[in-house]
Amino acid sequence: MGKVYYVSKNVGLGMLILGIGALATIIALSIAYDKERAKNRGKPDGATDSTNTPTPSTTPFVAKDPWDHYRLPNSLVPVFYNVTLWPRLEPNPDGMFMFTGHSAVVFRCVKETDLIIIHSNKLNLITFDGHHAKLSGLGEAVVPIIQKSWFVEKTEFLVIQLQSRLTVGESYVLYTRFLGELADDLEGFYRSEYMEDGVKKVIATSQMQATYARKTFPCFDEPAMKAVFNVTIIHTRDTVALSNGREIETINTVIDGVPVSVTTFEPTERMSTYLLAFIVSNFVNIQSTQHNNLLIRIWARKKAIDDKQGDYALNVTGAILQFYERYYNATYPLSKSDQIALPDFNAGAMENWGLITYRETALLYDPFISSTGNKERVATVISHELAHMWFGNLVTLQWWNDLWLNEGFASYVEYLGADYAEPTWNIKNQIILYDMYKAFAVDALASSHPLSRREDEVNDPAQISEMFNTISYSKGASVLRMLSEFLTEPVFAKGLSSYLNTFAFNNTVYTDLWDHFQQAVENTQGTYIPDTIENIMNHWTLQMGFPVVTIDTRTGSISQKHFLLDPDSVVDRPSQFNYTWFVPIKWMKAGVEQQQYWLLQKTEINSQMRVSGDEWVLANTNVSGYFRVNYDHDNWNRLLSLLSTNHKALSVINRAQIIDDTFNLARAKMINTTLALRSTKYLSKEIDYIPWESALRNLGYYILMFDRTEVYGALQAYLKKQIQPLFEYFKTITNNWTKIPTGHNDQYNQINAIGTACSMGVVGCRELMKSWYRQWMENPHHNPIHPNLKGTVYCHAIAIGGVEEWDFAWKMFKNATLASEASRLRSAMACAKAPWLLNRYLEYTLDPTKIRKQDATSTIQYVSQNVVGMPLAWNFVRARWDYIFQQYGKGSFSFASLISGVTQRFSTEFELQELKKFKEDNLHVGFGSATLALEQAIEKTKANIKWVTENKAHVLKWFTEST
Known part of the structure; x- marks a missing residue:
């Protein structure tokens, strides 16, 4: 698509002047490099030095001045920036890695003001005549004199007080020079390290989402404050510099006696600060221009590229881009697409426009060492990030309270893009396992929250980080999939294309998207919806939770109510819709698809849902809607009878649905626990992955609740009986484990069969694991274990073994050259049964030379999943x-899952009191982005206590009698 950003005459002149001046000031950048961090910050009343650690206050904070608010005033609008950065990849005499830089931002005054408020955090700004910035004007603008300037730590602002007011309609230039630390905190402009040929290598890389661009240079760091960025990076001559735009030129020069390269990049499109990326490394790339002559490059460590670990990503990227261009009806808006695999990266990946950053496990794939799961992860993560190039980057939501639409959308269409690239995988069905059921688990809690929150509920950085959660990603994906299902995909795509082309390079609110879907409906014959898109979707986005639809096939009565995992929990969040939804119900009767039915009220009568004789009703076919379904007891019996006699009469996805719905309805006391357990009796005849995965996840809750009690023996005996036929089936079709099944999902189910069989004590399974692992230990240079099975084999062999097996895994982990192999070993080492080994492993998470910072919290969670490790991790x-x-x-997206992970087994009053005491004891420290997760952990623990008390005896009796 053509660029729609307009440059006025005065602004264009300013760009030229600043461009010429940029190189002239480069020498000045080195002046501050050897100085200590500057301490000469001007501080009026109430301002603080941002180098100090804040002490939590018990006094409520009341915002009095404009700089006390977390949101920027609406008086200034940035137009473009010139940013020059010089990261030092060698430590200074104090052992610190630093970067210097300067920035000029051209902004327009749209509301009269005598204040310039701009984000700046943890930067030391060089002063000009005692002030932290220099102000000039463009064209005829009269430039006010700076009266004073200071930093506000709480809101992360640089405030510049002027002696007179800026003029509405005029443009000004704010110039700053700064010194920052290239820390290893995985935020802003940061440092990543790795070993290559015995030599430590250092990378300067970046992560700006959500609020870290301000740590790199002073900027208007809000998503609606879009601008054009002209970037220059100074770097050592043996490195390469990357940014969002394509490189214009790299020149070699000498600055302050240091030989360097200076790389300039083409101006970006109009974009948000959180999508900026700056990288300096000695990585190499492979590239392609096969897709519409677009330059596509995959960057990684030299060894990874030499080992062809980037080839799959390169091959799949062109196909996925092609899919999105057709799907959005909009060409890729940039001149290049760079994707880079980083050794240290907090998130899974980040959609920086034109320069997407990834964990190595999310981008690199070795056809000889990686598993099918690794391959799928690469395809789906690339698909997710490329989806953002349009939805999120080209068109950006106004504020973080609507993050769900950005991330939920990418989480939905990633399945479509990956399915286009790998059509034999049948991957679209997996959304119910990996997103819908994941969202249900959180959204069934009284402490859940709506998809779209009010702007005033999302202000500070911790609240923004907290939005990057299961509700935003997985519920968002599920609700948008439901919308696509009831509109039909062609209508959904038409509305989407109209939205993207209308708002290109601008910002929107979520209702703008609903408007364009509405237009698509009105312009398409035969599409029926019972109300406007906005009204329908508001029921799903502005109130938390989801309904359970109950159908009585004796009367045709159909009703809905808010589904809560603990029906006794108190929902104190009000709902303008009184917790009712507009529910689109696709259903079938005795195997025949019926016309879609819309449930609009609490209770209605649909005579077509009455049945006679052996007829049965199944609602929510293919689980297209975001709701659970309950039936009268007779219809449940007919469905369970169908499973036991002819389970293939129902689709794979609906077999999984029956299992998942019954188990969760039982937890909510809507049906008997024994009815849920009966849904698993047919599994001895089931060979498909999705129903088995659904069953194992739900039985996993029973294992968590009972693996420290007398119930576990009976449970283990029952599941052993059910898994044995699947284990034997895969043993047969793989010729006694000598080959791998051909089907994508069959490969996953083989892993389930072996892993469950070993855990439940199927004869011969553990011996098989031990023998394969022993063969590897005896010949470390030749691993005989198929990549698909490595994670399972490593875990069970380490669990069975002792220190010798653990230490071998640690050695292999430290020597691993493929990130996904290292990740498997890191997970498997948490399977050990010796407490001292697990405690030693936990201590390793405190040492970044042993466990990378990006992996510390997930490693602790791995230990907590082990029944022996749970109390140790807690x-x-x-x-x-x-x-x-x-x-x-304060900022890690994975931090909240640490709390939910270590407390997942909590089911006793003693553990609840410990959890409450933990909260009380650490109020002075805080919980940051895990605040909501802690409340949910308390709620889940209460529900677990109740459930175990009420069900333990029944569950023990049922498992005992069913073995």
């Missing part, structure tokens, strides 16, 4: 909460 987290919080609590 004690570890409690004892070191202050350190863990300081390292990860």
Whole structure:
């Protein structure tokens, strides 16, 4: 698509002047490099030095001045920036890695003001005549004199007080020079390190989402404050510099006696600060221009590229881009697409426009060492990030309270893009396992929250980080999939294309998207919806939770109510819709598809849903709607009878649905627990992955609740009986484990069969794991274990074994050259049964030379999944909460899952009291982006206590009688 950004005459002149001046000031950048961090910050009343650690206050904070608010005033609008950065990849005499830089931002005054408020955090700004910035004007603009300037730590602002007011309609230039630390905190402009041929290599890389661009240079760091960015990077001559735009030129020069390269990049499109990326490394790339002559490059460590670990990503990227261009009816808006695999990266990947950053596990794939799961992860993560190039980057939501639409959309269409690239995988069905059921688990809690929150509920950086959660991603994906299903995909795509082309390079609110879907409906014959798109979708986005639809096939009565996992929990969040939804119900009667039915009221009568004789009703076919379904007891019996006699009469996805719905309805006391358990009896005849995965996840809850009680023996005996036929089936079709099944999902189910069989004690399984692992230990240079099975084999062999097996895994982990192999070993080492080994492993998470910072919290969670490791991990987290919080609590997207992970087995009153005491004892430290997760952990623990008390005896009796 053509560029729609307009450059006025005065602004164009300013760009030229600043461009010429940029190189002239490069020499000045080195002046501050050897100085200590500047301490000469001007501080009026109430302002603080941002180098100090804040002490939590018990006094409520009341915002009095404009700089006390977290949101920027609406008086200034940035137009473009010139940013020059010089990262130093060698430490200074104090052992610190630093970067210097300067920035000029041209902004327009749209509302009269005598204040310039701009984000700046943890930067030391060089002063000009005692002030932290220099102000000039463009054209005829009269430039006010700076009266004073200071930093506000709480809101992360640089405030510049002027002696007179800026003029509405005029443009000005704010120039700053700064010094920052290239820390290893995975935020802003940061440092990543790795070993290559025995030599430590250092990378300067970046992560700006959500609020970290301000750590790199002073900027208007809000998504609606879009601008054009002209970037220059100074770097050593043996490195390459990358940014969002394509490189214009690289010149070699000498600055302050240091030989360097200076790389300039083409101006970006109009974009948000959180999508900026700056990288300096000695990585190499492979590239292609096969897709519409677009330059596509995959960057990684030299060894990874030499080992062809980037080839799959390169091959799949062109296909996925092609899909999105057709799907959106909009060409890729940039001149290049760079994707880079980083050794240290907090998130899975980040959709920086034109320069997408990834964890190595999300981009690199080795056809000889990687598993099918690794391959799928690469395809789906690339698909997710490329989806954002249009939805999120080209058109951006106004504020973080609507993050769900950005991330939920990418989480939905990633399945479509990956399905186009790999059509034999049948991957679209997996959304119910990986997103819908994941969202249900959180959204069934009284402490859930709506998809779209009010702007005033999302202000500070911790609240923004907290939005990057299961509700935003997985519920968002599920609700948008439901919308696409009831509109039909062609109508959905038409509305989407109209939205993207209308708002290109601008910002929107979620209702803008509903308007364009509405237009698509009105312009398409035969599409029926019972109300406007906005009204229908508001029921799903502005209130939390989801309905359970109950159908009585004796009367035709159909009703809905808010589904809560603990029906006794109190929902104190009001709903303008009184927790009712407009529910699109696709259904079938005795195997025949019926016309879609819309449930609009609490209770209605649909006579077509009455049945006679052996007829049965199944609602929510293919689980297209975001709701659960309950039936009268007779219809449940007919469905369970159908499963036991002819399970293939129902689709794979609906077999999984029956299992998942019954188990969760039982937890909510809507049906008997024994009815849910009966849904698993047919599994001895089931060979498909999705129903088995659904069953194992739900039985996994029973294992978590009972693996420390007398119930576990009976449960283990029952599941052993059910899994044995699947284990034998795969043993047969793989010729006694000598080959791998051909089907994508069959390969996953083979892993389920072996892993469950070993856990439940199927004869011969553990011996098989031990023998394969022993063969590897005896010949470390030749691993005989198929990549698909490595994770399962490593875990069970380490669990069976002792220190010798663990230490071998640690050695292999440290020597691994493929990130996904290292990740498998890191997970498997948490399977050990010796407490001292697990405690040693937990201590390793405090040492970044042993466990990378990006992997620390997930490693603790791995240990907590082990029944032996759970109390050890809980004690570890409690004892070191202050350190863990300081390292990860304020911005890490994965931090919230640490709390939910270590508390997932909690089911006793004693554990509940410990959890409450943990909250009380650490209020002075805080919980940051895990605040909501802690409340949910308390709620889940209460529900678990109740459930175990009420069901333990029944469950023990049922498993005992069913074995």
